[in-house]
Amino acid sequence: MRLFFTTLLFLVSHAIAEDGSQGWLRYAPVPNAPGPESVPSAIIALNATQSSPVFTAGEELQRGIEGILGKRLHLSATAGQSHSAIVVGTVDAYTNAYGDLKEAEDLETDGFFLSATLDKVVIVGQNERGALYGAFEYLSQLAQNNVTCEPLVYNPQAPIRWTNEWDNMDGSIERGYAGPSLFFRDGFVVDNTTRVAEYARLLASIRINGMIVNNVNANATLLSDRNVEGLGRLADAMRPYGVQLGISLNFASPNQTLGTFDPLDPKVDAWWANITNQIYNKVPDMAGYLVKANSEGQPGPLTYNRTLSDGANMFARAVNPHGGVVMFRAFVYDNHISPVNWTNDRANAQLEFFQHLDGNFDDNVVVQIKFGPIDFQVREPASPLFGSLRNTSTAIEVQITPEYLGQNCHLVYLAPQWKEILEFDMRSDNHSSKVKDIITGERFKRPLGGYAGVSGVGSNTTWLGSHIAMSNLYAFGRLAWDASLGSEAILQDWIRLTFGSNQDVLDTITDMSMKSWPAYENYSGNLGVQTLTDILYTHFGPNPASQDNNGWGQWTRADNVSIGMDRTVKNGTGNAGQYPPEIAQIYENLEQTPDNLLLWFHHVPYTQRLKSGKTVIQHFYDAHYEGAATAQTFVKQWKSLEGKIDKERFEHVLFRQTFQAGHSLVWRDSINQFYHNLSAIPDEAKRVGNHPYRIEAESMSLDGYKPYAVNPFHTASGYAAIVTTSNTTIGIATANVTFTTGMYDVAVNYYDLIGGKAKYQLEIGNRTVGRWTGDLEDKLGHAPSIYLDGHSATRITFQGVEVSQGERVRITGQADGIEPAPIDYISFLPPGIVD
Known part of the structure; x- marks a missing residue:
């Protein structure tokens, strides 16, 4: 009877269409899994407070095990006999109830210990959040029919693991592709926070511990009494999942009241201290502030000839008594630079604005650095600023919502790109200095550091606008916890949790996803030339000419003979010299620079030979055809999964893969035709401009x-x-x-x-x-x-x-x-x- 019930649940779960709202937390029955007797008969959650992540962990374990194994376990908050029970709680709570647990001695903040046997499961967190993380880990293993028997300690590699939500007060989302905001509507914080709690649950399951809920291009009206009250509601919804709320600030917020926002004016300092105290009164566990200043027209300390560190430290003083952190964005540049000057270079801005301030930031300030020197392009080198700030805590900023990379209408699995940056060795002081070790604080012995992921979730049940794009949110959380994980291994965990354990489904989605970033790079912009999109309009489709001859600095310097930014010290902008000497030597040298960054660092003729033997222009032609051809295969591959994935999600993804296949041809033809006309060099294969069908x-x-x-x-x-x-x-x-x-x-x-x-x-x-x-x-x-x-x-x-x-x-x-x-x-x- 038990086998029949489990099989029935499995069949029912695949007969009912899924809307994606549960993400990877579907808790679907697992075929060929051990029976309900494979788990203990009760759950003991060592905390009775409903807002506690430990209480949440108990309820999540109950919910998950019932879904996966069809067995509803009794849940108790009272410590009792721990044999044949799942015990979840903090180290302190467990020690008080059952005595010392020596295996948990090495736990760090947010870490957890997990030991699972048939009779007893012990999940102990260094804090309540860690206990919840351990519960989610155990359920993830159950859902993949892969429970680890060996007792293990899981510690995070970075203390800061936050998402940045670019939500606006009117309910819109900048670079969001999945409907209106979860947090704001018509200028105010929403009353109904049900969806906010559901999102916090997803984030907790991948061990994200903080969320900035509003756009970095912030609106001062967020600080009104009504909205500060609303922030308290949001925090209340997130607190049971251990996700701390943070907010972005408009630097000029005091101006309307004081007539100034000078960070060295005592009145301004006192104004921020006062408003910060009011917010912490409503949100006592607020994570802190995120600040974008003096970039793209935003106000900041430079308005008053103050330094960026002056501005950051003003906020740091305000949140310090409350244990808060200030994330200060390094995305500072002039968007009116002249393209006439050969040595002008937006890519130099991060170092020019921040390097001389190293050591001037308070200890609770973290400089948040975009992974590359420009702006979330399909390929950029790691920002040189990572290797330069040795006395300042830093975090890496990546974009989960693919603003320049298809806007979730094109499949682009981003973890391989992030891994490439994280594993890059800056070779500071001629020693190993991988980006992943710098941002954790380990390399330069800094107290803070970590990850910020621009998410873009909206009210759409798919969260990101695409079922298959959720792999990027999942991967961000997993890498923020442990950057040593492989992007394919992370992907396959997500596939099993999201679509089930069918081997064809696993193999097909793995193959499509791992090919997706190279394919998009091929048909959108390769050799380090950036994503050749329209930077003056929607950032979605092709328009290479829009990049040049304007003040935004995303230049390709393309003319009828040559292309690429000369960023050498010898003859160009000097950007190559911003890297530590071992890396600078590579990027300075045309022969040593990798082909995939050639046009990022060098201005060359279209006839320049690559290491492959092809010319730059022929590589462009070939790559765009190859990338678009790969996108065509995604449609056939996805169609092969019909009947192996529920109909609603199958048809949703098929629609988008069909669109991508067609739009990749628009990219292919547009880019090839543009450079064919510009260079007047024919395609050796006679494809460009030749369409006989x-x-x-x-x-x-x-x-x-x-x-x-x-x-x-x-x-x-x-x-x-x-x-x-x-x-x-x-x-x-x-x-x-x-x-x-x-x-x-x-x-x-x-x-x-x-x-x-x-x-x-x-x-x-x-x-x-x-x-x-x-x-x-x-x-x-x-x-x-x-x-x-x-x-x-x-x-x-x-x-x-x-x-x-x-x-x-x-x-x-x-x-x-x-x-x-x-x-x-x-x-x-x-x-x-x-x-």
């Missing part, structure tokens, strides 16, 4: 449609598309099929703008092949566009269509709002061909 829309017979010159020109095949003659017109485009009679996949590339939902119909001969609506802005969540460009360009494909040579193909588009039913081209693709 396409019918360009502007070459078709048009009725109610007219040709339109797309800008940027390279985001349209043949530089042009068609649009309806007015926003109320129905347009018709027709042409004769010139291709040989046979079976084809018929693809239509069109533009899906926000501000309208045009309707389309495709007919061949007397048959309607398909109808669709331009409504991706409601389905994808990426930053949309109001223009015909690389952001709005997309593709729909109808598979297995019988086509006869000479038949009439007809596309009808009905404009809506500002969307004039735009069409770029139609492709007739023989089996196995991607144009």
Whole structure:
């Protein structure tokens, strides 16, 4: 009967569609797992306070074991006989109840000890949060049918493991792709904190201990009495999970009251001390503050000719009596630098602003450094600032929400990128100085340090807008705890917990995910040239020209002969010389610089030979074709999992993989066409600009449609598309099929703008092949566009269509709002061909 019940639970869990709200904490029954007798018969949680993480641990253990094994255990908060029980609590509580536990002597803050046998499970945390972490670890092992019998101590490598939520007071989220904020609505903190608690639960399960709940581009209204009261509600919801609340501050907040925000003015100092005391009165365990100052137009101490350390230390003094931490962002730069000056370089800003202040920051200040010198690009070298601040605590900032990397409409598993940075050896003082050891405080013997991950979760049940993107949030937590873990091993834990233990599912998602970052790099921007997106607009689609000749400093210095930033000391911006000597020597030398960072450090002709033997321009052509080809395989791979994953999540991911496959071709064609035109160097394989399977829309017979010159020109095949003659017109485009009679996949590339939902119909001969609506802005969540460009360009494909040579193909588009039913081209693709 027990086996039947467990099997029934397993079948039911796979019959019911899942919305993703449980993330990796599904607690689904595990096939072939030991029976309910494999766990003790009771749970003893050594804390009766409902806001205690230990109490939460007891309830989580009860919930998890019932879901995984179908057995509901009795839960008690009273210490009793510990045989045949799961005992969870702090070291002190366990010692008081059962005597010393010598194995737990080596526990550090937030650490835990776990020992699991059939008769007894002991989960002991150094503090209450550690006990909860231990409960989640035990449940993770149960859910993967891989309980570790050997007693083990688990200690974190870094004390600070925070997410940064870029939520705005109006409920929007900067660089968020999953709906409105969990925390704010219409200028105020939300009343209902249920979803906040659910998010804190997810974070606790991956051992995240702090959360900054508002945007670094902060609004002073957060400090109003009503909102400070609201912060108390948020903290109350998070406290049972051991996640401490923190907030971002607007540096100029005192200005409205005092007429100044000078950090050395005693009135300003007292103002911040007062407001900080008020906040801690409502949130006694607040983690601290995050400050963005003097960057991208934000106010800061430089306004008054004070130093950045003057500003940071003002906040440090305010939170110090309460045990708080100040995270001060190193993302400080002038966004109006002149591209005319060859030696100007935004990448130099971090070191120029902070290096001379090393040792001037109070001990409770942590300088939060973006992983690279620019801004979350598809590839950057590790920031040289990591190797330069030896007397200052530091933390690494990574972006879980992939602002420049597909905005969760493209699969990009980011852990391999983060691992590459964390494992990078700065060789400070000619000694091993890996980034992961610097940010923990170990290398330079600093008291604090750790990780900040820009998350972007929203009210969507998928949290990030994509089921499969949750691997990045999971991986961030795991690496923040232990950076020595492998990115593939972390991924596979997440797959088993999220989608189950089917080997085909595990192998397929592993293969797709591990290929995803290299593929995206190939078709978006390689050789260290940065992500070639539109930096002036949505940061989503291709537009390499937008990077140059403006004040933002994300330059490629591309002209018709050469490309790349010269960051050498010898002839360029000097950025290579910001690294410790052993590393600087490599980056200074063209021959020694790795190819994947060549254009980051060197300005070279398109004909420069790489170590592979290819020229730079031919590598560009080939890489963009290879990356887009890989994206096509993701669709087939995901389809192979039909029936092995619940229908709701299967179809959700398939929709996004299909979009990625089409959009990767937009990237491929756009970037290749741009540099082909710029350099006038042909593709050796004769692919660029040669599309024999396409019918360009502007070459078709048009009725109610007219040709339109797309800008940027390279985001349209043949530089042009068609649009309806007015926003109320129905347009018709027709042409004769010139291709040989046979079976084809018929693809239509069109533009899906926000501000309208045009309707389309495709007919061949007397048959309607398909109808669709331009409504991706409601389905994808990426930053949309109001223009015909690389952001709005997309593709729909109808598979297995019988086509006869000479038949009439007809596309009808009905404009809506500002969307004039735009069409770029139609492709007739023989089996196995991607144009």
